[in-house]
Amino acid sequence: MKKTFSIFIAVIMCIAIFTACGGAGTAPAPAPAPAESDSPAPEPTPEAPESAEPVTILHWYWSDNDSWTAAMEENVADFNATNDKNITVVLEAYPWDGGGFSENLFTAAMGGGGPDTAQFKLTATPLFTANNLLVDLESYVNGWDKKDDINDNIYSIMRSAHESNGLYVMPFCTQILYVYYRPSMFEAAGIGIPQTYEEFLAACATLTRDGTYGFGMRGAANGHEPWGSFIQAAGGDFTDFTSADAVKGMQDYLDLFNNGYVPPTAPSDGFNEIIANFQSGLTAMVVHHTGSFQGMVDIFGDDVSAFQFPGGKGRWTSMGDTNNVIFEKAENKEAAFEWLAYLAAGKGQEVWTVGTGNIPVSTTVQNLDFFQENRFYKASIDGVSFAGIFPIRDTTTEFITSAWPANTQAALLGQVTAEQAMAEMQKVLWDQ
Amino acid sequence: MNKKRMQPWPYLLIAPALLFVASVIFVPVLNAITMSFQNYDLRRPQNIGFTGLENYSAIMIDREFWSSLGNTVVWVLLAVSLQFVFGFIFALLLNKPFRGRGVIRSVSLIPWVTPGVLIGLMWRWIFDGNFGVLNDLLLRAGMIQEKIPFLSQTTTALPSVIVAIIWQGIPFFALMLLAGLQGIPGELYEAADIDGASGSQKLFQITIPSLKNTIYVTTLLRIIWVANSVDVIYNMTEGGPAKSSQTLSVYIFLKGNQLNLGYSSAMAVLLAIMLSLVAVPYLRQMFRQN
Numbered sequence: 215m216k217k218t219f220s221i222f223i224a225v226i227m228c229i230a231i232f233t234a235c236g237g238a239g240t241a242p243a244p245a246p247a248p249a250e251s252d253s254p255a256p257e258p259t260p261e262a263p264e265s266a267e268p269v270t271i272l273h274w275y276w277s278d279n280d281s282w283t284a285a286m287e288e289n290v291a292d293f294n295a296t297n298d299k300n301i302t303v304v305l306e307a308y309p310w311d312g313g314g315f316s317e318n319l320f321t322a323a324m325g326g327g328g329p330d331t332a333q334f335k336l337t338a339t340p341l342f343t344a345n346n347l348l349v350d351l352e353s354y355v356n357g358w359d360k361k362d363d364i365n366d367n368i369y370s371i372m373r374s375a376h377e378s379n380g381l382y383v384m385p386f387c388t389q390i391l392y393v394y395y396r397p398s399m400f401e402a403a404g405i406g407i408p409q410t411y412e413e414f415l416a417a418c419a420t421l422t423r424d425g426t427y428g429f430g431m432r433g434a435a436n437g438h439e440p441w442g443s444f445i446q447a448a449g450g451d452f453t454d455f456t457s458a459d460a461v462k463g464m465q466d467y468l469d470l471f472n473n474g475y476v477p478p479t480a481p482s483d484g485f486n487e488i489i490a491n492f493q494s495g496l497t498a499m500v501v502h503h504t505g506s507f508q509g510m511v512d513i514f515g516d517d518v519s520a521f522q523f524p525g526g527k528g529r530w531t532s533m534g535d536t537n538n539v540i541f542e543k544a545e546n547k548e549a550a551f552e553w554l555a556y557l558a559a560g561k562g563q564e565v566w567t568v569g570t571g572n573i574p575v576s577t578t579v580q581n582l583d584f585f586q587e588n589r590f591y592k593a594s595i596d597g598v599s600f601a602g603i604f605p606i607r608d609t610t611t612e613f614i615t616s617a618w619p620a621n622t623q624a625a626l627l628g629q630v631t632a633e634q635a636m637a638e639m640q641k642v643l644w645d646q
Numbered sequence: 647m648n649k650k651r652m653q654p655w656p657y658l659l660i661a662p663a664l665l666f667v668a669s670v671i672f673v674p675v676l677n678a679i680t681m682s683f684q685n686y687d688l689r690r691p692q693n694i695g696f697t698g699l700e701n702y703s704a705i706m707i708d709r710e711f712w713s714s715l716g717n718t719v720v721w722v723l724l725a726v727s728l729q730f731v732f733g734f735i736f737a738l739l740l741n742k743p744f745r746g747r748g749v750i751r752s753v754s755l756i757p758w759v760t761p762g763v764l765i766g767l768m769w770r771w772i773f774d775g776n777f778g779v780l781n782d783l784l785l786r787a788g789m790i791q792e793k794i795p796f797l798s799q800t801t802t803a804l805p806s807v808i809v810a811i812i813w814q815g816i817p818f819f820a821l822m823l824l825a826g827l828q829g830i831p832g833e834l835y836e837a838a839d840i841d842g843a844s845g846s847q848k849l850f851q852i853t854i855p856s857l858k859n860t861i862y863v864t865t866l867l868r869i870i871w872v873a874n875s876v877d878v879i880y881n882m883t884e885g886g887p888a889k890s891s892q893t894l895s896v897y898i899f900l901k902g903n904q905l906n907l908g909y910s911s912a913m914a915v916l917l918a919i920m921l922s923l924v925a926v927p928y929l930r931q932m933f934r935q936n
Binding site (some may be wrong): 340341344345353433434435477478479480481482483484487490491494497608611612615616619620621623624626627629 | 687689690691692710774775776777793795797798799800803883884885886887888889900903904905906
């Protein structure tokens, strides 16, 4: 009896393991419909007849905090109740997890699963489009009556993520960097808000006094965003880091450190350090977005404000993006677009941006008092027309996480010159 | 006849466990080895394919690989040796009876049970050049005249990270060696006392020889763990500034994170081979001693 029982248990366990292992690896993945992926998407029309058939759209999004969840749930409830095409959106929330969301989304989509629509970061576009996972939204957007409610610059940025200039993502909201400053420090130093790049550099010098540094420099990973404003203001651009203007921008950046206008810890300072330095009064200016303004106001009250990074030969500030995409596996792409359009310019846009504090892409929503009367939102919106992103290439992650910090730090510490550092960065980002 | 029929049962019974181990250990290892011979870059999926030894030959001329390997050697040698020395001293202290020993034994485990990510963040602020408590203490003690940006200089970043990992690893050595110390028969020391042996003679003639196996095993484990450690370094310096604190495991992690899985797998295979070159003679020596 005992023997029979042990045989039974062993066989059951073997079957269970084989089933578990085989289940993940051998289950047939539902392939995307070739006809849909190969043929251009049909032109949607505002007067499209109501679909008699109920449609369910599975939407993935990441939730940074409770306000994100509440806003998205409110949007889904409203959309499901008010859309006249029998569309039901089903939400699935995941953590951002330092970018793990994108990796999980990719894994799920490659395995034939995943959602019909999802929140999306532009930088992930090459990876997803290289594997034919996303729907080209060009024809959908062209047929959309609220297309012009979104600034052309934002569409251009979305298009720049793909080598063919295709529009694979639907704008949703942004985070645009600006300069936080302490009005009392400016007043004590006898200067006003810098109107030009040269004035900004001079302000960094003037504000460095009495144990305070003019500017909070971020030398660790992701410091490339504020750094980019220097390069573009000096007249350079991101296609050629070795140009004389780009090198001058780099030299200006290095000189802030060499002349002692930024804390000596700058080469290793990351987000937490630059914010702590500003909030403690160690620095007079720092570049960040609206995600940190409430903490600043809690500490300084009215003695903190914001302005857009000024222009010189050029002008640029970094735009963090949150967008939405439709997957090729979505059976009803028109319904999926209906949902994304609601989020981009409909009531969904207002609920989301007001509820979460993100910057709207819809001009109508940008003009609401909620955004115009807040000095930090206003500074963000002031940057919409010249905001941009770094070139999105398959080398961008390597550039951001490795090449930029390593070469900038080496230049800050005097191991290489500005020219050498820029040449190394050019090699990595542009394979040159 | 009966005996023959019994033979499959042991294999059948351990089959589930074997299959489980194979699926979670051997399959990923084989997968990594296979990928190391491929141009397996998820950023360029259309180019994925076998390329023979191309990754390995690229690694041989990769200056970043060699500088990371150099940092790894310094990192492992200093971290493990100093962890051992301080752990041993701590174990000897904890082996003496004194009031509150039980509490101190428990509290001393805190660094070991603290997650590496947290240790990295904690020591990042301790070493901070503007608000770090270490600078504050050194200034108050008059040992420095101005704050030192420990993590922002190429000369001090790696030593700072080594201090953090030493702090983390001391309790492991202390605990293991303490267990070994308690297994040494008291009669040996009594006999040594009768023979008039000095403290150092007892240490080198009784204590250390009795702990030899524990020392072998713990040191080997720590060499492997420290060499493979990413979390503390990454959270303190991200391998910087200017890659001055980047070890091979951090470099492998960064390359993997950049989706160049073929290249990072090849480096991981090389690191595994190098660790085996240390571990195999080490273990052989240990068994020979036994």
